[in-house]
Amino acid sequence: MTASGSRSVDDERLRRFALSVWEYKQGEVVSLMIHLGDRLGLYRAMVGAGPLRAAELAERNGLDERWVLEWLRSQAAAGLIDTADGHVFEMTPEAAAVLADETGSVFFAAGAFQGGLATPDIVDRLAEAFRTGIGLTYDDLGESAAHSVERMLGPWVRLALVPFILPTLPGVMDRLEAGASVVDVGCGAGVALVAMAERFPASSFAGYDPSQHAISRARLNASELSNVSLKVAEAADLPSEPTYDLVLTLDCLHDMPRPAEAMSAIRAAIRDDGVWLIKDIRARSDWQENRRNPLLAMLYGTSVATCMSSALSEPGGAGLGTLGLTTELAARMVRDAGFSTFVVHDFDDPANLYYEVRV
Numbered sequence: 001m002t003a004s005g006s007r008s009v010d011d012e013r014l015r016r017f018a019l020s021v022w023e024y025k026q027g028e029v030v031s032l033m034i035h036l037g038d039r040l041g042l043y044r045a046m047v048g049a050g051p052l053r054a055a056e057l058a059e060r061n062g063l064d065e066r067w068v069l070e071w072l073r074s075q076a077a078a079g080l081i082d083t084a085d086g087h088v089f090e091m092t093p094e095a096a097a098v099l100a101d102e103t104g105s106v107f108f109a110a111g112a113f114q115g116g117l118a119t120p121d122i123v124d125r126l127a128e129a130f131r132t133g134i135g136l137t138y139d140d141l142g143e144s145a146a147h148s149v150e151r152m153l154g155p156w157v158r159l160a161l162v163p164f165i166l167p168t169l170p171g172v173m174d175r176l177e178a179g180a181s182v183v184d185v186g187c188g189a190g191v192a193l194v195a196m197a198e199r200f201p202a203s204s205f206a207g208y209d210p211s212q213h214a215i216s217r218a219r220l221n222a223s224e225l226s227n228v229s230l231k232v233a234e235a236a237d238l239p240s241e242p243t244y245d246l247v248l249t250l251d252c253l254h255d256m257p258r259p260a261e262a263m264s265a266i267r268a269a270i271r272d273d274g275v276w277l278i279k280d281i282r283a284r285s286d287w288q289e290n291r292r293n294p295l296l297a298m299l300y301g302t303s304v305a306t307c308m309s310s311a312l313s314e315p316g317g318a319g320l321g322t323l324g325l326t327t328e329l330a331a332r333m334v335r336d337a338g339f340s341t342f343v344v345h346d347f348d349d350p351a352n353l354y355y356e357v358r359v
C-alpha cells in the first residue's frame with residue numbers, strides 16, 4: 001500500500017480506478033476503429049449479410065484480409081459485432097441501425113466518430129485557450145469537424161423535423177405549405193434547410209452561419225434547391241426589420257459568444273406572428289440531475305473542445321457551453337429579448353429539448 005496525503009490507498013479501489021481510466025483510453029481507440037469501419041464501408045457491407053468471415057468481408061470491400069480480421073476482432077471485443085469463435089462474425093439489426101443506417105435511423109452514430117477532436121494543432125490551441133481564456137471557433141476545428149457535426153446531428157433533424165416536430169407547432173405547417181419566409185440561424189451544414197426546402201417548395205429558406213466550412217457543406221447539400229440561400233454570417237447580421245415567419249436555432253445558442261444579442265437580433269427579424277423553434281441540450285441547473293445523463297462526461301468534454309470553446313472565441317464571450325443553456329435560462333433569456341410565449345416540447349430526442357417561442 002502507498003500513501004497519498006493523509007489517506008492510505010486501498011488496493012482494490014486503486015485497481016478499479018486505474019481500470020476506469022484505461023477504459024477511457026479504450027474508448028478513444030474503439031472510436032478510431034468505428035471511424036475506420038464507417039469510412040471503409042465495413043459496417044454497411046455487413047448489413048443483412050449474415051455470418052461471414054474476414055476473407056468474405058475483405059473481398060466485398062476490396063481490402064486486405066488480415067487487416068479486416070484484426071478490425072473484426074476489435075469490434076467483437078468491444079461488443080459491437082457478434083462472434084463465438086473469433087473467425088465468423090455477424091452484425092445484429094441493432095448494430096446496423098447505429099453503425100450503418102445513416103439515412104433511415106435516428107440512432108445512427110458512426111458519423112460522429114469522423115475527424116476526431118484532437119489533432120495535435122487543436123490540442124495545442126486548446127491548451128493555450130486555458131491560459132488566454134479565448135477559445136476556438138467552429139472554423140478553427142477544420143473542415144472535417146464541420147462534416148462530423150453534420151453527420152452527428154443530421155439523422156435526427158433529417159428524420160424528425162418535418163414529419164414530427166414542425167406539425168406540433170400550431171399554424172406552422174399551413175404557413176410553410178402556403179409560402180413562408182424561414183431562417184435557420186447557425187444552420188451548420190444545412191440539413192434542416194434541405195429537409196424543409198424539399199418538402200415546402202413554396203417557401204423560401206435562408207441559412208446563416210459564421211463557419212465557412214459549414215456553409216461550404218450547406219452549399220453542397222442544397223445545390224439542387226432554388227429556394228435555399230446561404231450566408232457566411234452570424235445571428236447579429238440578421239435583417240433589423242421583421243422578415244421571417246419561422247426562425248430556427250438548432251443546437252447552436254449555447255455555442256454563441258453573444259447569445260443575448262443573437263436573441264435580440266432574432267426578435268427584430270421575426271414577424272409579430274412568427275414562430276421561433278429552439279433546439280438545445282437537455283441540461284439542468286442541478287448537478288445531481290445532470291449526473292443521471294450517462295454521457296455527461298462526453299458532454300462536458302465536448303463543451304471544452306467545441307461548444308464552450310466557440311462560446312468563448314471572442315473576448316467577453318458568454319461561454320455557456322454544451323450544458324449552459326438550461327430550460328430556465330432559455331426561458332429567462334427569450335423573455336428578456338422581448339418574447340412572451342415559451343413552450344417546452346419533449347420529442348424523446350435523448351439529447352435535446354425543443355422550445356416554441358412567440359412574440
Ligand SMILES: C[S@@+](CC[C@H](N)C(=O)[O-])C[C@H]1O[C@@H](n2cnc3c(N)ncnc32)[C@H](O)[C@@H]1O
Nearest residue numbers: 138153186187188211214234235250251252256
Ligand atoms: C453544433 S453546430 C449546429 C449546426 C446545425 N444547427 C445543426 O443542427 O447541425 C453549432 C453551429 O453554431 C454556429 N455558430 C456559432 N456562433 C454563431 C453565431 N454567433 N451566429 C450563428 N451561428 C453561430 C457554428 O458555426 C456551428 O455551425
